[in-house]
Amino acid sequence: MHNASKHLLFILAPLVVVFALLPGVYQNHLLLFNFVIFLILAQGVNIIYGFTGYLPFGYVGFFGAGAYGFAIMVMHLHTPAPLAVLVGGVVAVALGLLLTPLLRLSGAYFAIANLAASLAVLHFVANPALEGITKGPYGVSLTGTFNPSHAYYAAVVVMALTVGAVVYLKNSPFGLALQAVREDAVSASMAGVNIVKMRVIAWLASALVAGLAGGIYAWYVSVFYPDNVFSGEFSIFAIVFALFGGVATITGPIVGVLILYGIYNLIGFTTPQYFQLIYGLLIMGLVLFLPAGLVSLATRRGWHVP
Amino acid sequence: MTYALVAGVLFGLYFSLVGIGLNLVFGVMRIVNLAHGDILMLGAFIALGVVGLAGIDPLFAVPLAFVVFVLVGVLLYWVLVPRLQGSANPEMLSIILFFGLSQVIEAVTTIFAGTSERSIQSRLLGTVFTTIKVKWFGGKAGGAGPIQIFGQGFPAPWVIAAITSLIAIALVYLYLYHTRLGTLTRAVMSRRDEALATGIDVDRVSAAAFGIGLGIAAVAGVFAPFMFGSVTPAFGADATVTSFAIVVLGSLGNPLGTALGGVVYGLCYMLVQTYLSSWADLLPYVLLIVILLLRPSGLLGRRVRVA
Numbered sequence: 001m002h003n004a005s006k007h008l009l010f011i012l013a014p015l016v017v018v019f020a021l022l023p024g025v026y027q028n029h030l031l032l033f034n035f036v037i038f039l040i041l042a043q044g045v046n047i048i049y050g051f052t053g054y055l056p057f058g059y060v061g062f063f064g065a066g067a068y069g070f071a072i073m074v075m076h077l078h079t080p081a082p083l084a085v086l087v088g089g090v091v092a093v094a095l096g097l098l099l100t101p102l103l104r105l106s107g108a109y110f111a112i113a114n115l116a117a118s119l120a121v122l123h124f125v126a127n128p129a130l131e132g133i134t135k136g137p138y139g140v141s142l143t144g145t146f147n148p149s150h151a152y153y154a155a156v157v158v159m160a161l162t163v164g165a166v167v168y169l170k171n172s173p174f175g176l177a178l179q180a181v182r183e184d185a186v187s188a189s190m191a192g193v194n195i196v197k198m199r200v201i202a203w204l205a206s207a208l209v210a211g212l213a214g215g216i217y218a219w220y221v222s223v224f225y226p227d228n229v230f231s232g233e234f235s236i237f238a239i240v241f242a243l244f245g246g247v248a249t250i251t252g253p254i255v256g257v258l259i260l261y262g263i264y265n266l267i268g269f270t271t272p273q274y275f276q277l278i279y280g281l282l283i284m285g286l287v288l289f290l291p292a293g294l295v296s297l298a299t300r301r302g303w304h305v306p
Numbered sequence: 307m308t309y310a311l312v313a314g315v316l317f318g319l320y321f322s323l324v325g326i327g328l329n330l331v332f333g334v335m336r337i338v339n340l341a342h343g344d345i346l347m348l349g350a351f352i353a354l355g356v357v358g359l360a361g362i363d364p365l366f367a368v369p370l371a372f373v374v375f376v377l378v379g380v381l382l383y384w385v386l387v388p389r390l391q392g393s394a395n396p397e398m399l400s401i402i403l404f405f406g407l408s409q410v411i412e413a414v415t416t417i418f419a420g421t422s423e424r425s426i427q428s429r430l431l432g433t434v435f436t437t438i439k440v441k442w443f444g445g446k447a448g449g450a451g452p453i454q455i456f457g458q459g460f461p462a463p464w465v466i467a468a469i470t471s472l473i474a475i476a477l478v479y480l481y482l483y484h485t486r487l488g489t490l491t492r493a494v495m496s497r498r499d500e501a502l503a504t505g506i507d508v509d510r511v512s513a514a515a516f517g518i519g520l521g522i523a524a525v526a527g528v529f530a531p532f533m534f535g536s537v538t539p540a541f542g543a544d545a546t547v548t549s550f551a552i553v554v555l556g557s558l559g560n561p562l563g564t565a566l567g568g569v570v571y572g573l574c575y576m577l578v579q580t581y582l583s584s585w586a587d588l589l590p591y592v593l594l595i596v597i598l599l600l601r602p603s604g605l606l607g608r609r610v611r612v613a
Contacts, residue, residue: 055398101599107397108338112550113598119547120591129584232543236405243402273416280409287403288386291393 004171007306011250012167015039016160023152031265033148033220036155038261040213041238042245042253043162048206049239050247051169052199053182054103057111058118059238061099062092062207064230066214068125071140072133081145085154085215092211095121096204103199118230126226139225142218151220158216162209166250169202170306178202179248237261240283246293250306255294310580311573316460316468318572320533322565323471323526324545325552326478327519329564332553333495334515335387337400341408343545345375345520348411349527350537351419367528368470375524379517382407387516388509408542415539463532470529474522475565481518491515551590554597 022032041063048056069091073084102113128136169175180188181195189195214229221228245256260282267275290296295305328342349371356367390396390403482488490511493501502508530545531537556567574593579586 053395053398055401057401102595105598108332108336108401109598111398111401112338112547112554113595116547116551116591116594120588120595123587123591127584127588239402273413275413276409277413277417280406280411280413283406283409284386284403287393287399287406288389291399 003306004167007167007170007250008164011254011306012160012163015163015254016156019156019159020153023149029148029152033152033155035257035261036152036159037213037217038237038241038257039254040155040159040162040209041234042241042257043159043166044206044209044213045238045242046166046247046249046253047162047169047209048202049242050249050252051175051178051182052202054114054199054203055111055239056114056206057235057239058114058116059206059210060230060232060234061114061118061121062095062210063214063217063234064118064125064226065095065121066092066211067218067224067229068134068140068214068226069211070215070218071142074142074145075135075140076133078144081147081150081219082154084145085212085219088215088218089208089211092207092214093204095211096207100200100203103196103203115235118232118235122226122230125230134226137226139223139228140218142222145219146222148220151216154219155213155216158209158212163250163254165205165209166253170250174198240279240286243293244286246295246305249293249295252293252295252305259294310576313460313464314573314576315569316464316572317533317576318569319468319471319475319565320464320526320529320568321548321552321572321575322556322568323467323474323522323529325549325556325568326475326564327522327526328546328549329553329556330478330515330522331519334491335512336397336498337387337390338397338404339519340401340404340546341411341542342523342549343542343547344408344411344415345523345542346527346530346545346549347415347537347539347542349375349524350530350541351415351527352524353528353531354537364528365466368525371524371528372521376517376521379520380513382520383513383516387512408546412539412542419539461532463529467529467533470525471568474525478518478522487511487514547594548590551594551597554594 019032019036023029026032041059044062045056045059048054048059066085066088069088070081070084073079073087074081079087099114099117102110102117105113124130125134126137127134130136131138134140169178177188177193178198180191181193181198185195217229218224241256241260242253243256244260245254246252264275264279267278286293292299298305324346327345328339331337331339331342349367352371352374353364353367356362356370357364360366386403386407390400393399480488482492490501490506491514493504493506494508494511494515498508501511530541534541552567552571553564554567555571556563556565571590571593575586575589578589
């Protein structure tokens with residue numbers, strides 16, 4: 001069997017089936033929804049960081065832009081929710097296009113500039129001067145479209161698309177070209193790879209999935225503030241989950257989300273600072289002792305990890 | 307207008323002090339110290355401790371904070387950095403590593419100090435000067451009032467912070483250009499591998515730079531309660547981004563560049579706050595992006611990709 005169809009059959013299909021069926025047996029739907037959202041975001045980070053090496057420290061900017069794209073469509077134009085989610089994705093892609101010049105920066109400068117960009121978007125959206133459009137810092141309330149179960153299945157669909165995109169990257173000449181650019185841009189360009197086009201496509205693809213996720217998130221929670229949907233935690237969690245599992249693989253980010261977000265919910269939120277302490281130590285340990293993620297434990301032994 | 311300009315320069319000098327440690331650490335080690343703002347926050351807590359426990363002028367916290375954090379910095383360097391430099395992509399991983407460190411610092415501070423906002427009465431700062439003045443020249447004791455510059459009154463802590471910043475920047479300049487260790491530091495800054503090849507003990511030089519960077523950040527933190535009104539354990543993250551904006555505005559590896567960046571930033575900040583206050587929050591971020599995009603190579607060296 002073809003590698004790609006194997007990956008689709010043994011990784012994507014079980015994941016989708018499990019998350020489609022779980023709401024029937026498990027009562028905490030919000031938790032399941034958050035799992036799906038983080039799976040999308042971690043794979044989105046995987047697309048841009050794993051395959052091109054750009055660390056999107058302000059990844060939440062796209063997520064928040066998607067959420068506000070959704071909110072503005074629903075508030076001002078009364079569009080049906082699924083359409084508004086698509087608009088959320090388009091808004092995120094537009095933001096991605098606006099930020100493409102950032103791809104000229106490399107290494108830490110890209111990460112910092114991206115972080116600054118997400119904070120700039122947050123302060124822009126939350127600005128009291130734009131209250132007429134975005135409701136400023138006072139938050140939006142979209143009770144008209146509130147339908148958590150539809151939003152949940154929409155999230156599962158987007159997750160399937162995102163994981164499908166990563167399967168494609170892992171098995172196509174396009175993904176191989178991206179990884180070549182990541183390793184050595186000059187050599188890749190001499191081998192005939194159009195570097196700029198490759199990077200921009202990967203960048204916009206990861207913006208799109210984050211925007212769709214943001215739109216669905218807005219649909220699901222229906223009441224939120226700028227600080228909620230632009231919370232730096234989304235970027236950080238998505239990056240840490242993806243890194244913990246191992247980037248530039250299909251399974252790494254999935255394993256990372258299931259394990260780390262599982263632990264997160266087991267510890268509970270009662271004393272957030274202890275959780276923050278454990279998380280900080282975990283991140284430091286990860287970087288110092290396992291910089292290539294959990295999958296490197298297997299690849300070091302010569303096992304192939306998809 | 308005069309008020310905004312003078313306040314901008316005063317704040318700007320202070321902002322240079324905030325950014326200079328970050329500049330030093332990044333210039334020497336190519337490490338993005340995302341915990342920079344949290345060191346500032348800890349410096350502020352040292353000032354709070356000095357006032358709360360000993361009840362003396364918070365200026366005494368300046369040497370204390372500096373010495374403590376130089377030692378902490380050297381220790382941290384040996385624990386974290388050599389291992390990080392051995393990995394595949396140290397610059398990227400340093401971002402994540404120091405983010406983890408900043409989380410740990412924030413969490414530990416929250417556990418011990420709670421999340422409430424802390425501030426110090428601004429008249430406590432500089433009481434040591436007024437006491438001396440009273441001893442030598444007579445007059446009445448008490449806190450320092452506003453200081454007159456160009457006919458406008460400015461809070462005394464702003465002026466004291468600005469003067470301290472000037473002294474600190476001058477000292478960093480002397481260190482880099484007129485001491486042996488400083489010359490070695492500049493060598494490591496310009497070419498790490500060649501410095502290693504000529505027999506410079508790069509680790510020792512870097513450890514010193516890391517310690518000094520953290521020490522200066524802590525000194526800047528001592529003044530944070532006066533400049534920003536109050537501090538919370540969560541104050542660090544914003545301070546980090548602001549410091550980056552300042553460092554990027556000035557030039558990398560040159561303390562005078564950071565001083566200029568800080569003053570430009572301070573002036574912009576005060577002018578925007580005076581005339582367009584609701585957009586003032588946006589300023590550091592937009593400024594950072596614009597500068598990075600317009601002058602990446604000029605201001606920062608090797609930032610543009612070859613391909």
